[in-house]
Amino acid sequence: MATTARATGGASAPSARRARGDLERGARSSARARASASFDDDVDGDSNRHDGDVGQFLGAMIRGERGRKLPPGRVGLFGCRETLEYVTDPNGFVRRRVERYGPTFKTAMFFKPAVVFGSKDAVREFLTFEAELPADEALPETFRELHTEYGALRMSGKRHQATRANFKRVLGRFALETYAETIGERTRAFVEDLSGRSRSKSEENGEKVVSFRPGVECVDFALDLLFELFLGHVPDERYKRAMVAYNAGLLSLGKWSPEFKSGRTALDELVRYCENHFRSVVAANELDDPKYFFYKQYSTAKDENGETFSDERIATTCVLMVWGAYIEAAALMGHAFTLLGEHADTRRAVAHEFSDAVCSPMDGCRRIATLDDIMALKFTNAVTKESLRVMPQTAGGLRVNPSDRSFDGYDIPAGYVLTADPRIPFRDEAIFPDPDEFKPERFIAGTAEAGANNVANDTFFPGGMGQHQCPGINLATVMTSVFLAEMMSTFGDRGWREKTEKRYVTVPIVILDPSYEVELFV
Numbered sequence: 001m002a003t004t005a006r007a008t009g010g011a012s013a014p015s016a017r018r019a020r021g022d023l024e025r026g027a028r029s030s031a032r033a034r035a036s037a038s039f040d041d042d043v044d045g046d047s048n049r050h051d052g053d054v055g056q057f058l059g060a061m062i063r064g065e066r067g068r069k070l071p072p073g074r075v076g077l078f079g080c081r082e083t084l085e086y087v088t089d090p091n092g093f094v095r096r097r098v099e100r101y102g103p104t105f106k107t108a109m110f111f112k113p114a115v116v117f118g119s120k121d122a123v124r125e126f127l128t129f130e131a132e133l134p135a136d137e138a139l140p141e142t143f144r145e146l147h148t149e150y151g152a153l154r155m156s157g158k159r160h161q162a163t164r165a166n167f168k169r170v171l172g173r174f175a176l177e178t179y180a181e182t183i184g185e186r187t188r189a190f191v192e193d194l195s196g197r198s199r200s201k202s203e204e205n206g207e208k209v210v211s212f213r214p215g216v217e218c219v220d221f222a223l224d225l226l227f228e229l230f231l232g233h234v235p236d237e238r239y240k241r242a243m244v245a246y247n248a249g250l251l252s253l254g255k256w257s258p259e260f261k262s263g264r265t266a267l268d269e270l271v272r273y274c275e276n277h278f279r280s281v282v283a284a285n286e287l288d289d290p291k292y293f294f295y296k297q298y299s300t301a302k303d304e305n306g307e308t309f310s311d312e313r314i315a316t317t318c319v320l321m322v323w324g325a326y327i328e329a330a331a332l333m334g335h336a337f338t339l340l341g342e343h344a345d346t347r348r349a350v351a352h353e354f355s356d357a358v359c360s361p362m363d364g365c366r367r368i369a370t371l372d373d374i375m376a377l378k379f380t381n382a383v384t385k386e387s388l389r390v391m392p393q394t395a396g397g398l399r400v401n402p403s404d405r406s407f408d409g410y411d412i413p414a415g416y417v418l419t420a421d422p423r424i425p426f427r428d429e430a431i432f433p434d435p436d437e438f439k440p441e442r443f444i445a446g447t448a449e450a451g452a453n454n455v456a457n458d459t460f461f462p463g464g465m466g467q468h469q470c471p472g473i474n475l476a477t478v479m480t481s482v483f484l485a486e487m488m489s490t491f492g493d494r495g496w497r498e499k500t501e502k503r504y505v506t507v508p509i510v511i512l513d514p515s516y517e518v519e520l521f522v
């Protein structure tokens with residue numbers, strides 16, 4: 001679940017590397033173009049210099065920034081230009097600014113002035129005071145409302161601590177052990193179904209192919225699977241469509257927008273559905289059925305006052321958890337899958353590692369992996385981590401700086417959003433040499449590519465950091481590792497051919513566009 005990366009369109013190119021290359025070339029030429037434009041940005045950190053940028057000049061006056069040493073960059077008057085550029089291409093936006101200003105810069109996010117940073121020193125300094133910073137005020141208005149009063153991202157203090165304690169019960173190790181079998185079975189069925197859809201390409205060579213659209217099918221699959229893990233079943237299509245509408249509403253541009261209104265209706269419908277379902281499970285005395293593990297945990301969950309949750313709160317929590325998980329897990333599956341398309345050796349290594357773990361002379365390769373098996377897939381797990389690094393799907397969390405402070409050598413005025421952005425260290429040559437290269441070995445201790453800092457909290461934080469750090473990233477990693485293992489065992493040897501240009505949607509997170517299609521060889 002993440003709140004910041006939001007945009008449309010995306011790079012189109014026949015391979016992820018080329019897509020990234022295009023982004024970079026675009027970034028370089030647009031940086032050159034901007035450098036020669038008369039409305040230039042404040043590049044030296046001196047907020048008194050605006051080089052003809054009237055918006056920035058007026059904005060800095062109104063915000064009382066003149067004479068203070070803010071980071072380099074541009075906020076503008078209301079932050080409109082920066083916000084629109086950010087939502088159009090969030091990863092490129094950050095990359096261009098880091099190239100131009102370095103790892104700490106000021107800008108505007110969702111029309112609020114913001115300081116974005118990602119150097120190890122800045123991250124360490126940030127962690128010394130992050131726990132005191134409110135997250136709620138930094139969220140876009142539409143998100144705040146649809147995230148509801150029960151949403152963790154809006155909470156702080158004792159209320160938030162109680163909510164986090166409950167997350168441990170449904171996203172911690174014991175929970176993952178409980179979910180592993182369903183994840184394994186559903187993933188295998190998904191891949192078998194895909195393979196069963198294959199058809200002969202031509203009469204002559206008997207080549208069998210199957211068309212696969214990861215931008216749609218991973219989303220569908222992840223949504224079904226997470227409904228099943230958290231609600232014990234997959235509701236009918238209507239509620240799946242409602243979840244998609246809710247997702248769109250959360251980060252709509254304003255409360256006036258049709259997306260926001262549909263998101264509101266979808267949320268009400270989903271909460272009603274979950275509440276009725278939860279009540280029916282309780283009434284039937286079925287809470288001890290293992291498929292209702294999630295309900296069972298929440299039926300005894302306590303809030304900050306020691307009170308058990310109301311049915312409405314449990315139902316809303318179910319909706320928020322399915323939402324927070326499905327789009328993130330689907331994005332990661334899609335990114336990791338497409339990155340493997342370019343790496344035949346890596347595909348085979350993933351398939352090999354899986355067969356070593358689950359195949360035996362007794363039962364062939366039919367055993368469903370346990371959590372221990374999945375955690376022992378060191379190479380495959382490293383592929384998922386490297387995919388998160390090479391193709392970041394979310395930004396970091398947003399926090400509001402409540403009072404003037406000095407941070408990272410700069411003056412940060414009260415009201416500025418502070419955000420530690422994982423995309424900055426992900427591309428830092430000193431931490432990840434050849435950052436454009438896809439090298440899962442970086443995340444395997446003892447290999448030549450493994451750097452001391454690769455998995456440190458202050459350099460690799462795809463799920464954010466601090467009080468609201470993602471509690472679900474391990475679930476997404478487990479789902480993706482199993483998905484890759486099953487997919488590569490069936491299709492990894494011969495790989496696939498792209499049928500359409502690769503495109504990315506970045507609303508509300510960076511994810512493959514539904515139109516992207518490949519042909520898998522069976």
Ligand code: HEM
Nearest residue numbers: 001002152153324325328397398463464468470472473476
């Ligand atoms: C690769 C997949 C994922 C990524 C990249 C990701 C990213 C993030 C980020 C960056 C945050 C921090 C926001 C902040 O600091 O303000 C976050 C929070 C959160 N994520 Fe994830 N997430 C992922 C998967 C999941 C999954 C599978 C779940 C399962 C339910 C989940 C549930 C949550 C929740 C509940 C929070 C809020 C925590 C809090 O406010 O205390 N996420 N996520």
